[in-house]
Amino acid sequence: MIVGCLALNSSFEPLTMVPLKRALRLVIDGKAEIVEADRDRTVHSEHIAMPRPAVIRLRKFVHVPRRFRRQVTNTFLFARDSYRCQYCGRWTWELRHRESLTRDHVVPISRGGLNVWTNVVTACSGCNTRKANHLLSECGMQLLHPPVEPHFVHLSWAVRRLTPTQSHYIKLFYGGDVVRQLEAIERKNGGLLPPEAQAI
Numbered sequence: 767m768i769v770g771c772l773a774l775n776s777s778f779e780p781l782t783m784v785p786l787k788r789a790l791r792l793v794i795d796g797k798a799e800i801v802e803a804d805r806d807r808t809v810h811s812e813h814i815a816m817p818r819p820a821v822i823r824l825r826k827f828v829h830v831p832r833r834f835r836r837q838v839t840n841t842f843l844f845a846r847d848s849y850r851c852q853y854c855g856r857w858t859w860e861l862r863h864r865e866s867l868t869r870d871h872v873v874p875i876s877r878g879g880l881n882v883w884t885n886v887v888t889a890c891s892g893c894n895t896r897k898a899n900h901l902l903s904e905c906g907m908q909l910l911h912p913p914v915e916p917h918f919v920h921l922s923w924a925v926r927r928l929t930p931t932q933s934h935y936i937k938l939f940y941g942g943d944v945v946r947q948l949e950a951i952e953r954k955n956g957g958l959l960p961p962e963a964q965a966i
């Protein structure tokens with residue numbers, strides 16, 4: 767059953783899930799077009815009957831501020847790195863008592879590094895302390911994965927509610943890896959994402 771409708775920007779960038787009612791309103795008002803619909807199910811709204819939309823696309827491009835959707839937060843940072851220290855490779859549940867996951871700046875702020883996605887990684891408190899304000903080349907530590915900007919975090923809360931048709935559009939825009947990564951995060955959390963993620 768389709769719970770919500772995936773809304774795409776006019777550029778086909780997946781934006782968010784919207785409730786069916788809101789999706790219909792956007793279509794009726796001419797603000798969005800139906801890209802995919804469940805042809806077997808008809809919805810009636812006022813005097814119009816139409817196939818139930820699964821994916822809609824906004825007619826006008828909506829500018830989503832970069833800082834809004836890509837702000838670095840520990841919630842999304844840890845999720846991006848699969849709750850794993852990017853130096854010693856330990857998962858959050860392997861940490862010892864009093865250890866915790868922290869945000870590490872690969873190039874330390876004190877050395878001119880910025881608080882941006884491509885310069886932050888998840889590190890256990892032990893590794894973070896050990897690295898201190900060194901550059902990787904100075905302390906001989908290595909990253910498991912180079913940090914990347916997660917274009918998809920705002921969608922992570924919705925992934926379990928996506929139908930195959932809807933996931934198809936996320937794959938089209940971001941690639942299959944992103945969908946698999948989201949599904950892995952969901953599985954790891956038992957489907958329970960932090961409240962911050964659900965609020966988006």
Ligand SMILES: [Zn+2]
Nearest residue numbers: 851854890893
């Ligand atoms: Zn570590």
